[in-house]
Amino acid sequence: MFTATLSPPNSAQTSAIPDDLFAAIESLKQELNAVILAHYYQEPDIQDIADYIGDSLELSRKAANTNADVIVFAGVHFMAETAKILNPNKLVLLPDLDAGCSLADSCPPDAFGEFKAAHPDHIVISYINCSAAIKAMSDIICTSSNAVKLVRQIPENQPIIFAPDRNLGRYVMEQTGRDMVLWQGSCMVHETFSEKKMVQLKIQHPEAEIIAHPECEPPVLRHANYVGSTSALLNYAQNSDSSVFIVATEPGIIHQMQKQAQDKQFIPAPPMNSCACNECPHMRLNTLEKLYLAMKNRAPEITLPEETRVAALRPIQRMLEMSA
Numbered sequence: 001m002f003t004a005t006l007s008p009p010n011s012a013q014t015s016a017i018p019d020d021l022f023a024a025i026e027s028l029k030q031e032l033n034a035v036i037l038a039h040y041y042q043e044p045d046i047q048d049i050a051d052y053i054g055d056s057l058e059l060s061r062k063a064a065n066t067n068a069d070v071i072v073f074a075g076v077h078f079m080a081e082t083a084k085i086l087n088p089n090k091l092v093l094l095p096d097l098d099a100g101c102s103l104a105d106s107c108p109p110d111a112f113g114e115f116k117a118a119h120p121d122h123i124v125i126s127y128i129n130c131s132a133a134i135k136a137m138s139d140i141i142c143t144s145s146n147a148v149k150l151v152r153q154i155p156e157n158q159p160i161i162f163a164p165d166r167n168l169g170r171y172v173m174e175q176t177g178r179d180m181v182l183w184q185g186s187c188m189v190h191e192t193f194s195e196k197k198m199v200q201l202k203i204q205h206p207e208a209e210i211i212a213h214p215e216c217e218p219p220v221l222r223h224a225n226y227v228g229s230t231s232a233l234l235n236y237a238q239n240s241d242s243s244v245f246i247v248a249t250e251p252g253i254i255h256q257m258q259k260q261a262q263d264k265q266f267i268p269a270p271p272m273n274s275c276a277c278n279e280c281p282h283m284r285l286n287t288l289e290k291l292y293l294a295m296k297n298r299a300p301e302i303t304l305p306e307e308t309r310v311a312a313l314r315p316i317q318r319m320l321e322m323s324a
């Protein structure tokens with residue numbers, strides 16, 4: 001079994017990329033006693049080699065319960081940080097350290113500290129898509145799967161700040177009837193969908209159901225037959241009687257949808273420009289080669305100041321308890 005005393009190999013040992021990356025990664029998995037956790041927005045090859053694929057909530061639960069010595073997180077920085085917060089003694093690897101998140105970046109800790117100080121009687125509920133520093137300033141963490149459920153558990157007379165995603169915040173307000181103070185952050189991917197092009201697509205495919213992630217803007221959500229987290233969209237597509245879906249979230253999820261419902265058709269919702277900007281550029285920084293190299297080199301590793309980690313752990317644990 002792998003212990004924390006393993007030292008990184010030198011560069012001569014790291015240069016070659018084997019022809020059969022799948023076999024090489026499998027072998028490293030055994031050697032390191034590693035688990036590979038992959039988000040649904042990762043490229044298909046990474047999803048196919050992962051031990052677990054999921055959305056933020058499912059992957060946090062897997063990270064909290066794993067017996068592996070090494071967690072390889074095929075996702076973005078805040079997700080790997082969450083795994084580290086939950087597993088301080090494990091080696092947590094992220095294939096590309098630059099895999100960040102526009103939504104997490106839209107909530108800088110200094111500015112958020114001032115915002116919080118301006119609302120001293122409010123509790124802070126933060127979407128898991130934020131940095132460890134923001135988590136450390138929060139009372140409860142939520143995901144898009146459990147945000148509505150968690151807000152419903154807060155006493156009516158308790159004012160709430162919701163951060164960092166304004167679209168998810170607005171959606172939760174609609175669903176719960178609660179007024180909340182929203183931090184005005186957003187995801188560059190989910191704000192890229194064009195309402196006009198989506199309606200045109202629906203006219204071409206009148207039988208299609210539109211399914212959307214709550215990080216999308218209100219004009220897109222208004223047309224959706226179903227709104228839910230990435231996992232919820234996957235379940236819905238599998239169980240619905242419809243056979244055609246227009247999918248308004250990062251199109252990486254379509255790989256799993258297609259695998260689980262091979263006879264159904266999934267059409268990515270179109271972005272405003274003729275670009276691939278509905279694909280998350282941060283998620284797509286990870287590749288199978290980088291994943292292999294991260295395991296081979298035991299780097300890049302996620303590290304956190306212990307004070308931040310301990311402060312960020314409390315609201316995550318609260319979420320896991322409240323959403324159990």
Ligand code: SF4
Pocket residue numbers: 076100101102103104129187188189190250280281282283
């Ligand atoms: S899809 Fe949006 S919220 Fe998700 S990692 Fe990419 S930028 Fe961040």
